[in-house]
Amino acid sequence: xxxxxENLLTEDRVFVPSPDFAKTANAQPGIYEQAEEDWAGYWMNxxxxxxxxxxxxxxxxxxxxxPFYKWFTGGRLNLSYNCLDRHLEKAADKVAYHWIGExxxxxxxxxRDLHRQVxxxxxALKALGLKKGDTAALYMGMVPELPVAMLACxxxxxxxxxxxxxxxxxxxxxxxxxxxxxxxxxxxxAWRAGKEVALKANAxxxxxxxxxxxxxxxxxxxxxxxxMQEGRDLWWDEAIAGQPDTCEPEQLDSEDPLYILYTSGTTxxxxxxxxxxxxxxTQVLTTHSQVFDLKPDTDIYWCAxxxxxxxxxxxxxxxxxxxxxxxxxxxxAPNFPxxxxxxxxxxxxxxxxxxxxxxxxRSFMKWGDEYPQKHDLSSLRLLGSVGEPINPEAWMWYxxxxxxxxxxxxxxxxxxxTGAIMISPxxxxxxxxxxxxxxxxxxxxxDVVDEDGNSVPLGGGGFLVxxxxxxxxARTIYGDPDRxxxxxxxxxxxxxxxxxxxxRDTDGYFWLLGRVDDIMLVAGHNISTTEVESALVSHPSVAxxxxxxxxxxxxxxxxxxxxxxxxxxxxxxxxxxxxxxxVAATIGPIAKPKSIVFTPDLPKTRSGKIMRRLLRDISENRxxxxxxxxxxxxxxxxxxxxxxxxxxxx
Ligand code: WT7
Numbered sequence: 001x002x003x004x005x006e007n008l009l010t011e012d013r014v015f016v017p018s019p020d021f022a023k024t025a026n027a028q029p030g031i032y033e034q035a036e037e038d039w040a041g042y043w044m045n046x047x048x049x050x051x052x053x054x055x056x057x058x059x060x061x062x063x064x065x066x067p068f069y070k071w072f073t074g075g076r077l078n079l080s081y082n083c084l085d086r087h088l089e090k091a092a093d094k095v096a097y098h099w100i101g102e103x104x105x106x107x108x109x110x111x112r113d114l115h116r117q118v119x120x121x122x123x124a125l126k127a128l129g130l131k132k133g134d135t136a137a138l139y140m141g142m143v144p145e146l147p148v149a150m151l152a153c154x155x156x157x158x159x160x161x162x163x164x165x166x167x168x169x170x171x172x173x174x175x176x177x178x179x180x181x182x183x184x185x186x187x188x189x190a191w192r193a194g195k196e197v198a199l200k201a202n203a204x205x206x207x208x209x210x211x212x213x214x215x216x217x218x219x220x221x222x223x224x225x226x227x228m229q230e231g232r233d234l235w236w237d238e239a240i241a242g243q244p245d246t247c248e249p250e251q252l253d254s255e256d257p258l259y260i261l262y263t264s265g266t267t268x269x270x271x272x273x274x275x276x277x278x279x280x281x282t283q284v285l286t287t288h289s290q291v292f293d294l295k296p297d298t299d300i301y302w303c304a305x306x307x308x309x310x311x312x313x314x315x316x317x318x319x320x321x322x323x324x325x326x327x328x329x330x331x332x333a334p335n336f337p338x339x340x341x342x343x344x345x346x347x348x349x350x351x352x353x354x355x356x357x358x359x360x361x362r363s364f365m366k367w368g369d370e371y372p373q374k375h376d377l378s379s380l381r382l383l384g385s386v387g388e389p390i391n392p393e394a395w396m397w398y399x400x401x402x403x404x405x406x407x408x409x410x411x412x413x414x415x416x417x418t419g420a421i422m423i424s425p426x427x428x429x430x431x432x433x434x435x436x437x438x439x440x441x442x443x444x445x446x447d448v449v450d451e452d453g454n455s456v457p458l459g460g461g462g463f464l465v466x467x468x469x470x471x472x473x474a475r476t477i478y479g480d481p482d483r484x485x486x487x488x489x490x491x492x493x494x495x496x497x498x499x500x501x502x503x504r505d506t507d508g509y510f511w512l513l514g515r516v517d518d519i520m521l522v523a524g525h526n527i528s529t530t531e532v533e534s535a536l537v538s539h540p541s542v543a544x545x546x547x548x549x550x551x552x553x554x555x556x557x558x559x560x561x562x563x564x565x566x567x568x569x570x571x572x573x574x575x576x577x578x579x580x581x582x583v584a585a586t587i588g589p590i591a592k593p594k595s596i597v598f599t600p601d602l603p604k605t606r607s608g609k610i611m612r613r614l615l616r617d618i619s620e621n622r623x624x625x626x627x628x629x630x631x632x633x634x635x636x637x638x639x640x641x642x643x644x645x646x647x648x649x650x
Contacts, residue, residue: 004450004456004460004461004462004526005460005461005462005501005502005503005513005519005526005527005528006461006525006526006527006528006531006590007459007460007461007503008527008531008532008535008587008588008590008591009392009435009511009531009534009535009586009587011392011433011434011435011436013392013396013433013434014431014432014433015399015408015409015431015432015433015434016431017408017427017428017429017430017431018406021293021381021408021427021428022428022429023428024428025293025426025427025428025429026289026290026293026294026295026428027290027293027426027427027428027429027442028428028429029429031290031426031429031442032439032442034442035442035443036442036443039443039444039445039468040060040061041060042442042443043060043061043071043282043283043443043470043471044057044059044060044072046282046283046285046286046443046471047060047071047072047075047278047282047471050281050282050285050286050289050322051077051082051278051281051282051285052077052081052082052086053075053076053077054076054077054078054251055074055075055076055077055251056074056075057072057073057074057075057254057278058073058074058075059072059073059074060072061469063469066469066489066494067484067485067488067489067496068475068476068481069469069473069475070254070255070475071254071255071276071278071279071282071469071471072254072278072279072282072471073254073255074254075253075254075278076251076252076253076254077251077252077254077277077278077281078154078155078249078250078251078252079151079154079258079277079281079318079322080118080122080151080152080154080155080249081155081249082281082322083151083154083317083318083321083322084111084114084115084118084151084321085115085249087111087324088111088112088115091111091324092110092111092112092115093110093111093112094110094111094324094326095108095109095110095326096109096110096111096113096114096321096325096326096327097109097114097144097147097326097327097328097329098300098326098327098328098329098349099143099144099328099329099330099331100328100329100330100331100345101191101331101332102191102192102193102194102330102331102332102333102336103191107144109144111324114144114147114148114151114321116245116246117144117145117148117245118148118151118152118155118247119152119155119244119245119246119247120240120243120244120245120247121145121148121149121152121236121239121240121243122151122152122153122155122156122247123240123243123244123245123247124152124217124239124240124243125152125153125156125158125183126156126247127239127243128183128214128215128217128239129182129214130153130156130158130182130183131156131157131158132156132157132158132250132252132256133157133158133159133257134158134159134182134183135158135159135160135161135179135180135181135182135260136149136153136158136159136160136161136181136182136183136184136185137160137161137162137163137172137175137176137179137181137183137184137185137213138150138160138161138162138163138184138185138186138308139162139163139165139167139172139184139185139186139199139202139203140162140165140185140186140187140190140199140219140307140308141165141187141190141191141192141197141199141221141331142165142190142306142307142329142330142331142332143187143190143219143221143331144329145187145219145236146162146307146308147307147316147317147321147329149185150162150259150307150313150317151317151321152247153259154258155247155249155250156247156250157250157252157256159179159257159258159259159260160258160259160260161175161176161179161181161259161260161261161262161272162259162261162307162308162313163175163176163262163308164306164308164309164606164607165190165197165199165306165308166192166197166306166308166606166631167606168202169202169203169204169205169206170206171270172202172203172206173205173206173207173208173209173210174269174270175262175270175272176206176210176212176213177209177210177212178262178270178272178478178479179260179272179478180212181210181212181213182212182213182214182215183213183214183215183216183217184203184207184210184213184215184216184217185216185217185219186199186200186203186216186217186218186219187199187200187218187219187220187221187236188200188218188219188220188221188222188223188224188225188226189221189222189224189226190221190222190331191221191222191331191332192332192333193332193333193335193336194333194336194337196222196224198226200218200226200227201226201227203216204227204229207232213232214232215232215233215234216229216232216233216234217233217234217235217236217239218233218234218235218236219235219236220235220236220237252277253277254276254277254278254279255276255277255278255475256276256277257274257275257276257277257475258275258276258277258280259274259275259313260272260273260274260275260478261273261275261309261310261313261416263310263415263416263417264605271477271480271483271487272477272478272479272480273310273416273417273474273477273478274474274475274476274477274478275419275472275474275475276475278471279419279470279471279472279473280314280318280419280420280471280472281318281322282471282472283419283420283470283471283472284314284315284318284319284322284419284420284472285318285319285322285323286420287319287420287421287424287441288314288315288319288320288322288323288325289323290426290441290442291384291410291412291421291424291425291426291427291441292315292353292355292382292384292410292427293353293382293427293428294320294323294325294353296323296324296325296326298352299325299326299352299353300326300327300328300349300350300351300352300353300379301320301325301326301327301328301351301352301353301355302327302328302330302345302346302349302351302353302354302355303315303316303320303327303355303356303384304330304334304342304354304355304356304360305355305356305357305386305387306607307329309416309607310415310416310419311355311386311387314419314420314472315355316329319420328345328349328351330342330345334360334363334364335363335367338371339364339367339368339371340371340372340374340375342364343371343372343374343375343377344375346375346377346379346380347375347376347377347379350379351379351380352379352380352381352382353380353381353382353383353384354380354382354383354384354402355383355384355385355386355412356384356385356386357385357386357387357388357607357608358385358387358388358389358390358391358394359387359388359604359608359609359610360608361385361390361394361397361398362391362394362537362543362544362564363543363544364397364401364402365394365397365543365544365566366543366544366564366565366566366567367567368566368567369401372401372402373401377402377403377404378404380402380403380404380406380407381406381407382407382408382410382427383398383399383402383403383407383408383409383410384409384410384411384412385398385409385410385411385412386411386412386413386414386421387607387608387609388514388608388609388610389435389511389512389513389514389530389534390411390434390435391435391530391533391534391537391538392434392435392534392537392538393434393534393537393538394537395409395411395434395435396434399434408425408427408428408432409425409432409434410424410425410427410432411424411425411432411435411436411437411438412424412437413437413500413510413512415498416474417473417474417488417498418466418470418472418473418474418498419472419473419474420470420471420472421441422440422441422444422446422466422470423437423438423439423440423441423444423446423510423512424437424438424441425437425438425439426441426442433505433509435511435534436505436509436510436511437510437511437512438509438510439508439509439510440510443470444466444468444470445466445467445468446464446465446466446467446510447464447465447467447495448460448461448462448463448464448465448502448503448504448510449462449463449465449492449495450462450463451463453465453492453493453495456503456504458504458505458506458507458508459503459504459505459506460503460504461501461502461503461504461513461526461528462501462502462503463491463492463497463500463501463502463516464497464498464500464501464502464510464512465492465495465496465497465498466495466496466498467494467495467496473496474488499515499516499517500512500513500514500515500516501513501514501515501516501519501528512530513528513529513530513531514528514529514530518548518612519549520532520547520548520549520557520559521549521556521557522549522555522556522557522558522559522590522591523554523555523556523590524556525590527549527559527590527591529546529547529548529612531587531591532545532547532559532561532583532587532591532593533545533546533547535582535583535586535587535591536561536563536579536582536583536593538582538586539578539579539582540566541565541566541569541575541579542563542564542565542566542579543564543565543566543567544563544564544602545561545562545563545564546561546562546602546610546612546615547559547560547561547562547593547612548560548612548615548616548619549616550616550619550620551620552594558594558595559591559592559593559594560593560594560595560596560597560615560619561579561593561595561596561597562596562597562599562602562615562639563579563596563597563598563599564598564599564600564601564602565598571598576596576598579593579596580592580593580596595619597639597642598642599635599638599639599642600638601632601635601638602615602635602639603615603632603635603636603639604631604632605631606631608631613625614636615639618636618639618640624636624640
């Protein structure tokens with residue numbers, strides 16, 4: 001970036017927490033200032049208050065060897081103990097998970113049930129020879145046995161490496177090999193949109209080139225037949241048969257590894273992000289309580305992410321169970337059997353807290369208001385968003401149509417690498433602005449800097465940096481500490497660079513502007529994709545938009561837009577012109593897209609992020625790059641065909 005990032009979009013709407021919400025909120029005013037007086041001490045207090053220790057830590061932060069920070073050294077603990085055992089005395093019969101299978105089957109799992117299942121499965125893993133420090137790969141769908149397997153690993157000090165069930169056998173094999181997993185835990189098939197996803201068969205292909213794997217444990221989910229390899233594969237039921245349902249938790253060191261989770265970033269070999277025990281648990285428990293305002297005795301909490309992503313690790317498994325919450329897990333697709341599945345579930349279970357992603361919210365907008373409107377959503381009291389910048393108009397839709405204008409919306413910025421939420425409103429304190437993640441949470445710190453690392457004054461844009469260590473930070477990239485240092489800590493020495501652009505408004509609120517790799521350079525201006533996309537989404541006909549910079553002889557890059565329309569709107573030349581004028585009027589003529597293509601769908605990663613790289617390839621008529629991490633492969637071909645058919649230059 002030659003200049004700091006342009007600040008084009010202004011947003012004047014402000015939402016103040018209601019007095020009722022504010023009065024009973026878990027996080028109360030004063031907390032930021034208190035934490036700031038001694039931020040390491042603040043985290044130490046959280047650790048002592050929220051975590052049950054076998055041995056308490058001696059110090060908060062060990063910064064002797066940056067960027068390889070340590071937290072809560074000297075402590076001994078077990079996360080499965082913190083998620084299960086410690087609740088048994090008071091809350092054994094409390095529901096930990098309401099589970100809803102896609103075909104409609106249901107299970108209710110109490111803390112007592114979960115404790116037994118985890119104990120039994122931990123004993124099964126022990127019987128397979130797994131011990132502290134070994135790694136197990138988990139390749140599963142959204143079944144209760146996935147958290148059971150994670151917690152069984154955590155109980156033994158076995159490092160889990162979950163691989164999202166939508167990944168291919170190649171992706172699985174690479175991740176198994178990189179982590180040298182010795183056991184794979186999977187299931188016969190997973191249900192997704194009425195179809196059976198062949199997890200075991202995919203795993204079998206991967207297993208042809210994963211020499212480290214000794215055993216495969218297979219959960220029977222759909223019951224359709226699968227091949228089992230004698231001596232290597234065993235059914236979950238066989239593995240637990242005869243195993244006692246109690247298992248002593250290992251007393252682990254604060255800095256023993258808990259899990260590896262791979263993140264691909266935009267390019268290159270996936271990075272095995274390593275999280276450890278105590279710092280991770282401390283920040284996950286703190287944020288889960290503060291940001292979602294969780295009231296464990298009364299709330300029904302639903303994080304609708306996949307457990308195979310970090311959002312699920314932190315906010316379906318470790319956070320909610322550690323805090324003794326009652327959560328919901330839904331196995332399948334949001335549009336199965338119809339577009340109202342989520343809303344039907346919220347009505348049926350009287351869900352109070354919903355956490356989902358902008359990609360999902362924009363799909364709901366596209367499908368139409370009639371689906372949520374068919375259901376009573378009045379139990380909801382708080383809404384969360386994560387995964388991408390949320391366009392102000394999507395935020396408004398979420399607030400109005402889902403939240404009935406009653407629920408605070410928390411837009412939470414974080415990453416696989418940060419382990420827990422970093423920048424987010426606190427719902428009883430923070431005035432929210434649609435599209436802004438607001439401010440770093442208490443005890444945390446961030447800045448926006450120019451390319452030389454100088455802080456950009458309020459009102460300007462640049463690179464987001466985290467300028468202080470935090471408890472749930474990634475400790476390294478598995479097997480590659482040099483890459484960890486080079487990727488995150490070398491661009492601005494001493495500070496963590498997450499790879500995102502951001503601006504701050506005059507109130508100091510942070511507005512995330514997407515990955516810096518996506519920034520467009522148009523006639524000497526650095527323009528973020530997020531702002532142009534949000535301008536497009538603010539038009540009532542638009543549900544979703546992606547923009548990219550494509551080579552242009554005059555301006556260096558020109559903005560190419562791809563637009564998905566809402567409900568029954570059809571795209572024509574008049575609308576094209578209207579949208580281009582709308583962008584010019586909203587954020588300025590410099591940001592007017594040179595071309596717009598209407599498309600029924602956008603290329604997305606399997607976690608739902610728009611893949612602008614492929615749209616750049618299409619816009620510049622290049623051979624398409626790597627599409628293996630794409631969720632919807634056929635869509636790029638369709639868009640490419642449409643892009644040639646409708647070119648809309650002036
Ligand atoms: C990247 C991290 C965090 C769990 C899910 C994704 C983008 C995430 C926001 C947000 C703007 C966001 C960033 C970040 N991102 N949340 N609220 N506003 N952007 O984890 O796959 O590691 O992705 O997602 O670009 O760097 P991930």
